[in-house]
Amino acid sequence: MDLVRHLRLFVAVAEHRHFGRAAASLSMAQPPLSQGVQRLERHLGQRLFDRDARRVALTAPGSALLPAARQLLADADALVESSRRWSERRCVRLGLAADLDTLAGPVLAHLVGTGIDVEPVLTGSTELVGRLRDGDLDVVLVRHPVALDGLLTGDVITVSAAVVPDHDDLPLVLPPRSHHPAAHDQVVDALLRLGRLAPVHEIASAQERSVRVEAGLASGLRPTQEQDVQDGSADMVPLRYRAAVPVISEQRPDLDHAAVVSALYEALR
Template identity: 45%
Template sequence: MDLVRHLRYFVTVAEERHFGHAADELGMTQPPLSQGIQRLERQWGVRLFDRGPRGVRLTPAGAALLPAARHVLAGVRDLGDDVSRVAAEVQPVRVALARDVAHAVPDLLTAAAQAVAPIPLVPLVVGTVDAVDHLGSQAVDLAVVVHPAVLDGVEPGPVRTLPRTMAVAAHVPGGVGEPGLPVAMTPRADNPPAHDQTVDALRRAGHDGRVREVRDLAEQRTLAAAGATCVLVPTTAVPAGLRPLPGVDVDLRLRLLRPRLAAADERREAAGAALQEQLDALD
């Protein structure tokens, strides 16, 4: 027998003094409620209620046991609150990072993880469009995305800039217009507005604007090292084996997103402050 459920039946009937009203309060029909009270009476070996045409009234035994039943139910409610609080304290902080962000700013995760330790931080590397959707549906707690982007149902932070330059394998001759190589970039579907702005900036810098879409950083760097593509990399961290192409500077603009109208969450705020500090340092 589910004791807590049957105690709830007992207390509700005692308060309503009517099986029909108690059944309505509990969101059930009257027959299973009556059967539940009878089962509890058999289990305890006492009669809890006297039934009459106008309702029910507690027996002396029922009146004596009612305070203890209420105390047990209050304890169950308190336990549920404690479980929710403890679960919130140990639940991981989920951070969505746009693919370009994960490639260019690895220190973001380290800073956020240190801010919420020992609570684990769980990263999710996706496109900006998906990151915004995940935040809006509360599948993640924070998101760092590429600007500009279509933002709906989120609270955006300030735009911060990561300087980037075009780079090519050291063995590839010529300048920006001479290698005739496409630029390795994440898929346009990740963030159409930012993708199109980047292509426009490349054309203004003398590149033909051709793009080769790649899945991740490993593919991007492999193609660049092989001399099959150009690649946009942080100006201050050009990978070994690549050389920058002067005059092709296309900044990456980033911003931190928080859920709009979300309840206060110390874990999220600590991780968000750490992420924002790292983004502020880029400017």
């Protein structure tokens, strides 16, 4: 016997005090409901209702059973809801500025370590903002400055980037200016202030930039967390980042956007 199902039939009749109305509330025909109640009575060995042509009334055993039945059904419904949450992975569609480079892995590892399941996208900031506005992403971490009007934003956080290898005669490889025009221009200006006059080569592929740097064909910017910076070991360029999320009315109700943003900033500090 499906005890939960039969108790649901019993509670419906007890609440409506009418078999027809109880059946309608359960979107079923009356005969199967009546038969189900009778099976429950036989299973428990108790008459649960007094019935006549004019009314349906709970017996003493029925009155005693009702609160326990309601609690059992509430617990069963809660268990089903919990099981859905177990199977539903609230995956955060997270956009990261591609020039995080070597920090992207540690940032994602920090989020996963705090229990945040992520589906990452690494690309230029301009594209990330567009995808956030279109509803394709939940949270983005982009280079600053970039146009974020109409979105909720976090504080600007600065990450130091080392020029590696530190050779003035090597060209510098950077993501394309189209990824984040204003931020790109700030980086170039910072390099000029450092006296670096070598040409800048714009390369979209992070893998290609890395290969050129590792082969000694170019220098690159390597974002570095504060504890990894050795004073005077290389020229340092500030890279500014900012998190953004949709306005509250457009946020996913099953996702704590603020917690994700907080974890992002923790990972970068």
